[in-house]
Amino acid sequence: MASPSPLSDLIDPGAATVAPRPAVRMTDIRHRFDDLIAVDDVSLDVSPGEVVCLLGPSGCGKTTLLRIAAGLEDVQHGRVQLDGDLVAEAGRRGVPPEKRSVGLMFQDSALFPHLTVLENVVFGLGSLPLADRGRRGHELLEQLRMGQYAHAYPHVLSGGQQQRVALARALAPAPRLMLLDEPFSALDARLRDQIRDDTLHALKSSGAGTLLVTHDPEEAMFMADRIAIMRDGRILQIGHPVDLYCRPADPFVVTFFGDVNRFEGVVERGEVLTPVGRVEATGLQDGTLAQVLVRPEALRVVVVGEPGTHDRTHVIMSRLLGRTSLTHLCVHDDSGREYHLHSRMPGVFLPEENQPVELHLDRSQIFVFPAGA
Numbered sequence: 413m414a415s416p417s418p419l420s421d422l423i424d425p426g427a428a429t430v431a432p433r434p435a436v437r438m439t440d441i442r443h444r445f446d447d448l449i450a451v452d453d454v455s456l457d458v459s460p461g462e463v464v465c466l467l468g469p470s471g472c473g474k475t476t477l478l479r480i481a482a483g484l485e486d487v488q489h490g491r492v493q494l495d496g497d498l499v500a501e502a503g504r505r506g507v508p509p510e511k512r513s514v515g516l517m518f519q520d521s522a523l524f525p526h527l528t529v530l531e532n533v534v535f536g537l538g539s540l541p542l543a544d545r546g547r548r549g550h551e552l553l554e555q556l557r558m559g560q561y562a563h564a565y566p567h568v569l570s571g572g573q574q575q576r577v578a579l580a581r582a583l584a585p586a587p588r589l590m591l592l593d594e595p596f597s598a599l600d601a602r603l604r605d606q607i608r609d610d611t612l613h614a615l616k617s618s619g620a621g622t623l624l625v626t627h628d629p630e631e632a633m634f635m636a637d638r639i640a641i642m643r644d645g646r647i648l649q650i651g652h653p654v655d656l657y658c659r660p661a662d663p664f665v666v667t668f669f670g671d672v673n674r675f676e677g678v679v680e681r682g683e684v685l686t687p688v689g690r691v692e693a694t695g696l697q698d699g700t701l702a703q704v705l706v707r708p709e710a711l712r713v714v715v716v717g718e719p720g721t722h723d724r725t726h727v728i729m730s731r732l733l734g735r736t737s738l739t740h741l742c743v744h745d746d747s748g749r750e751y752h753l754h755s756r757m758p759g760v761f762l763p764e765e766n767q768p769v770e771l772h773l774d775r776s777q778i779f780v781f782p783a784g785a
C-alpha cells in the first residue's frame with residue numbers, strides 16, 4: 413500500500429511565498445491646505461480582509477487621508493495603489509473615485525430619498541442582469557437585518573437602519589476597498605454597539621480591505637485588526653490593538669486610550685520613585701527626568717482597617733461606572749505631598765469615604781518615558 417503523501421506535498425511553494433497585494437497601499441503621502449500640513453509623510457497598507465482604523469483627535473488628518481485613498485482629494489505628494497494598480501500619483505491625473513472599486517460610507521448615510529431601500533442598495537450594480545441585482549441586494553439586506561424594509565423609503569427608517577442600508581449599498585458592487593468615515597458617530601450608544609458588530613461581520617465576510625476613521629479608541633479596538641494612531645498629520649504608531657495598548661511607543665498613545673495618573677521623577681539606579689512605589693525605567697539613563705503614566709487599572713485597591721482610621725492612603729469617593737468602578741484616592745509621597753489618583757477595578761467595588769487602603773501595582777499598565785516626550 414502506498415504511504416500517504418506528506419502534508420507538505422499539498423502546499424504550493426509558489427503560493428506560500430506570494431503575499432496578497434494590499435487592497436490599498438499609500439506611499440509617502442503629504443497633503444497641504446494652504447499653510448496647513450494636514451497629512452505629513454504617511455505610508456500605509458491595508459491587506460484584503462483586514463480592518464485598519466485611523467484613530468486620532470479632531471483635525472489630525474484622518475479624513476484627508478481617507479479622501480485621498482478614495483480619489484476625492486488629489487495626491488499632492490506620494491502615490492496610491494489599489495490591489496497593486498497605481499491609481500494616483502503626484503503630478504498625474506488619478507483614476508476618478510467611481511472607477512476605483514471603492515465602497516464609501518460616511519457619518520451621514522446620504523441615501524437617495526426617492527428610491528426604495530432595495531433600489532438604493534442596487535444603485536451601483538447597473539452592469540449586472542436585473543435578477544442578479546435583486547438577488548445581491550436582498551442577500552446584503554438580509555445579512556444586515558434589513559430584509560423586511562426592502563421596499564420601504566429611507567425617510568421611514570431610523571438613523572441606524574439608514575446606516576445599515578448605506579453599508580449594504582457600499583458593499584453591493586463587491587469593492588476591493590471599503591472606506592468608512594465615522595460611520596457610527598451620529599448613533600446613540602446602544603444602537604451603535606449593535607451596528608458596529610453587524611458592520612464588522614459584514615466587512616469580514618466581504619473580504620474587502622477596510623480603512624475606518626474614528627476618534628473613539630474603544631470603537632477602534634472593537635473594529636480593528638490594526639490601529640494607526642495619528643497626531644498632527646503623522647502616524648505615531650501602527651499595530652495590533654494589544655501592541656498600542658500594552659506597548660505604547662509614545663505618551664500620547666497611552667493618554668489617547670483613556671485617563672492616566674501622571675508623575676515625574678529622576679531615574680536612579682534604573683528606577684523612578686513615585687507616590688505609588690518604585691517603577692522600573694527601562695531604557696532611560698540614571699539622572700534622566702522621567703514621566704510615569706499609570707493607568708487607573710494598574711492601581712489595585714486593597715481595603716485595610718476601618719473607615720475613619722486612615723493614615724496615608726485612603727478613599728476620597730467611589731463610583732460605579734457599569735462594568736468597572738472608579739475609586740478616587742488620596743495618596744502621599746515620602747515628603748508628605750498629596751496626590752489625587754484614580755483606580756479602576758472590575759465590577760462593583762465601592763469602598764467608603766476615608767477607608768484606608770493599600771495599592772498593589774499591575775506593572776504591565778505602567779509606562780515610563782522621558783519627561784517632555
Ligand SMILES: Nc1ncnc2c1ncn2[C@@H]1O[C@H](COP(=O)(O)OP(=O)(O)OP(=O)(O)O)[C@@H](O)[C@H]1O
Nearest residue numbers: 445448450468469470471472473474475476477627
Ligand atoms: N478642504 C479643506 N480646506 C482647508 N483645510 C482643511 C480642509 N479639509 C481639512 N482641512 C484641515 O486639515 C486638517 C485635517 O483635517 P481632517 O478633516 O483630515 O482631520 P480629521 O482628523 O479627520 O478631523 P475630524 O475628526 O474633525 O474630521 C484640519 O486642520 C482641517 O481643518
